[in-house]
Amino acid sequence: MNIGFISLGCPKNTIDTEIMIAILKKKGYRIVNEAARADMVIINTCGFINDAKEEAIETIIEMGSLKEEGIIKYIIATGCLAQRYGQELLDEMPELDAVVGISSFLRIDEVVKMLTSGEKKRIIEVMPPTEFFIEKGDRFLTTPPGTAYLKIAEGCNNRCSYCAIPLIRGNLRSKSLKDIEEEARILVEDKGVKELVIIAQDTAAYGVDIYGESRLPQVIDILASFKGLEWIRLMYLHPRHIDEKIIDKIGNTEKVIPYLDIPVQHFATPILKRMNRQHDGDYLKEIIDRLRAAKPGLVLRTTVMVGFPGEKEDDFQKLYDFIGEVEFDWLGCFAFNPEEDTAAYTMPEQVPDEVKKKRVDEIMRLQKKITRKKNITRVNKKEKILVTSRLDKNLYAGRGYFQAPEVDGVTLIKSEKSLVQGEFTEVILKGVRGYDMIGVTLD
Template structure:
């Protein structure tokens, strides 16, 4: 039997997919990248916002067609959409044989066994939930390039932002044991990984539930000791838990990228309160000033939501002024998505779709100009670049990232006259030109 897996959504979901692939491989089952030749297809879905749900449904239907056009006999739906709409999916998608929830990834071998025996079912609770034994790290088959990997340090979320369904889909915040995380990291580095990207719904909260204190600074200090590791990149930091100890870790640990991913969502105190965010605008401004003062060369990435219920034109203009004043290196913008089951979905003063789209494009346009200006200001700067590939027609033109760019969400650096170099190597590059989403440089 051959099994194919399609992973949608965020890097945290990708780690879950890699775990399932590892467990499938342990069963000596063949894994294929071609769904047309798979006997069983697993779709690990995202259900965070409306666009993600649409992508997940479309992918499920596309994969379901292989039951007619390919060799596929069984279809398993998992991930956040499966957790959220299990009954509806099984009822309305006849091609689906099983829908399993976000607790059940490590039960995938059991699920496959039941499905191939002809059962059609929903499973939302893990067989291992009642086990008291210490968790054993599940095997993973990396789907990222062999020089980088995601390191997930926690499951779930306790923040309960009013617009977000994740706590209901993923449960409360549960840190992985400290030694387990270190063991996973060491195993990845031993395989040749040079960049570890630390992820969780909230990385800054790490350790609070298990140890009664925030242990991300300590974790970064231990990861920094791993021989062979070059970069440690931390994503999904919340401002309320960005302590002085964590700032010191970013500033002093040589392998920790001076790159802070800090979702802020808005600048209006009234809306921040309605979103159930912990910080005020002035508190965020104070943190940003401290980060820039204490971490030389820092790059700050953030995200914002426009069109949240009750957002007035004055609120939006306040957000624009904040973005203009802070001049973030990179920022993602989302139009508010009214998600059933969230507090914000029932708030009055829902914003018209057209207004949300206009504000989205206006803020994106502003940030694009800021990013272009920031990249122009980097001309003549010398950066260390992780090579990720080369142009098919011109092998001397390679592309990669510096510490200032995270994979998939930030831009690339294109390097001319790079010479003989392989993906995963680090080279010194002088920036020649900066554009909105990319830069061009030459190897030195």
């Protein structure tokens, strides 16, 4: 049987998809890249915000059309949307043959077998999120050569008032240091990974549930010991959990590249308080200053949210001015969407949609200028670029340390010599095109 995967949402979902692919390949199923060639399509959904939910629903409907035409026979929904809505999703979407939550996807082979054998016609497999944790599992990497994500924890103990993630993925559950080391060894030594992108819902909080304090510095020490690993990239660090030990370890570990993803969400203290971020605006400035002092040339990515209930023009202006002052290299801006069962869902002083859109546009216009200015400063500099794909005869795509996979720009590389995907090459950056850099290889 041919099985196709559609993985939506964040890198955490990417890892779950890679594990499911490995499970099914071991059972003899053939994995295909195109839905039109598949007998079954598994859609790993995201359910974090409304746009993600809509994308998941539209994808299910699109695959349902192929099913009606007789091109595919089965459709399974997995991931966050499946976990959150379970039976409701199965009832409302007749296109689906099975709904498998993130608490149950390790049984994906059993679900596939039950469907294809005719044992069951429709299946629901969802457990409470607190009842599962993936200690370890083989993965079939879907990322470009040389790069892999490494998830060090599941769930989240933060209770940001707008966020449904703890409802979907449960409380923080950290992997053991031993399991992290074992998974990293397989990725680096067996699969040739040069860059590990460290992720969790809150990477800085790793280990708090086990040890009572963050053990991210110990994770960094373990990863830095692998000879074949050149880049350690840290993503999703909640600013409240970035302490002096983490700052020192980042600053003193060469393999931790000078790039951090720190979602700040807002700067105005009244809004941060309503968001339950558990710090004020001044704290953000202090943390950023300390990190920049510890890691010269630090590249920062962040995420901000506008239109949160009670956000007045003055609050928005403070956020706008903060972004202009700090000058993040990369920034994503989202309009607040009320998520059911969260504290912010019923908060008073909801902001009109047209005001939200206007504020998103203002932030992104500002950020586009900042990012362009930052990229222009890199022109005529020599950089080590990880080659990720070949685009044409003498044209490749890659990323510098200042570009995270998927969310940032890329570096377009002109080269007369053949380059190897998954390996590094020295490049002189010659120009900027949109969010991307243009470079040429050294002779």
